[in-house]
Amino acid sequence: MRRHTSVIAVMLLAVALLTTTIAGCTPAAPEPEAPSGAEESGATAAPDNKGETIVFADVSWAASTFMSNLAAYITDVGYGYTTEVVTAANVVALKSIETGDIDVHMDVEIRSIGEVYDEVVATGKAEALGVSYTPVWQGWLVPRYMIEGDAERGIEATMPDFKDVFDLEKYWQLFEDPEDSTKGRFLNCVPGWQCETTNSLKMQAYGLDKYFNVVSPGSDTVLSASMVSAFEKGEPWFGYYWAPSWVLGMTDMVKIPEPEFDEALWNEESKYACAYSVDDGNIVGATSLQQRAPEVREFLLKFNIPVNNMDELLLYLHESGKDASEVVPWFLTRYEDVWTEWVPADVAERVKAAS
Secondary structure: OHHHHHHHHHHHHHHHHHHHHHHHHOOOOOOOOOOOHHHHHOOOOOOOEEEEEEEEEEOOOHHHHHHHHHHHHHHHHHHOEEEEEEEOOHHHHHHHHHHOOOOEEEEEOOOOOHHHHHHHHHOOOEEEEEEEEEEEEEEEEEEHHHHHOEHHHOEOOOOOOOOOHHHHHHOHHHHEEOOEEEEEEEEOOOOOOHHHHHHHHHHHHOOHHHOEEEEOOOOHHHHHHHHHHHHHHOOOOOEEEEEOOHHHHHOOEEEOOOOOOOHHHOOOOOOOOOOOOOEEEEEEEEOOHHHHOHHHHHHHHHOOEEHHHHHHHHHHHHHHOOOHHHHHHHHHHHOHHHHOOOOOHHHHHHHHHHO
């Protein structure tokens, strides 16, 4: 009996040791993962769309570069798609939608490259998705204080009766050319751009070549610096510029009224005797997005940045020295009331949580 008891005891001891050994070899349960930013904020996780890549074009001017990075960020974080931003020349980017190498061009000025745009859309592989910002304009400018004064800065109006471009002949002396005291100075467009010729002919059409010398600034840097310098000193300035631009976010200029744009007058023979046309920044996307990413297409249809916000954004980019991708969180925080109109609430919450 004692022998059987001993055997049983040994067997029980062996089972106990074996159980302990097995327990020691069993992997521990995994620690729970720390909650993501979206979960901490209460936002739902983005759908898993990483198998689909959406390519945005960066055509290398500041507005385009920023918008491409902004749209790509929202598409990635908010909708869960893989995104890329690739650099390409303006026309090449548009044609690359046709070939399938690019999915979205955020800044197409259709009046400028209308023929290429029409050709690409005609293939059925590209479509207009909306207006990224508006208006896009160019024209002749003077500081607002010259017309309205600026009591806060102690500046009196020097052109209080100014109405339109035809009044400039009465005020040419305010803009005296330092190189020729018999005429005023008009600072022209950047050398090599079409507007350089256009502005010279417009001067003749309005009869202002008798009163003003058309002076080349040499570069955009010089042109913008001259405007800022005059504005900061409260001095006269008369020249050409365009919007959106960082310099208009730093100054307060008035676009001089001209006769309304007329296609029939917009040629060299008629000397472009009317205002420049007003355009929009248009979003053009691959029609394949209708099947590949319909919710992203809907987002792009609603995407729109007011031009005054764009001026402020470009000024911040200029002054901060940051890359466009680095400015995206700043924009999302500062202009939350703008971009949250483009996306559903759940997408907005994910973007806020990640920013």
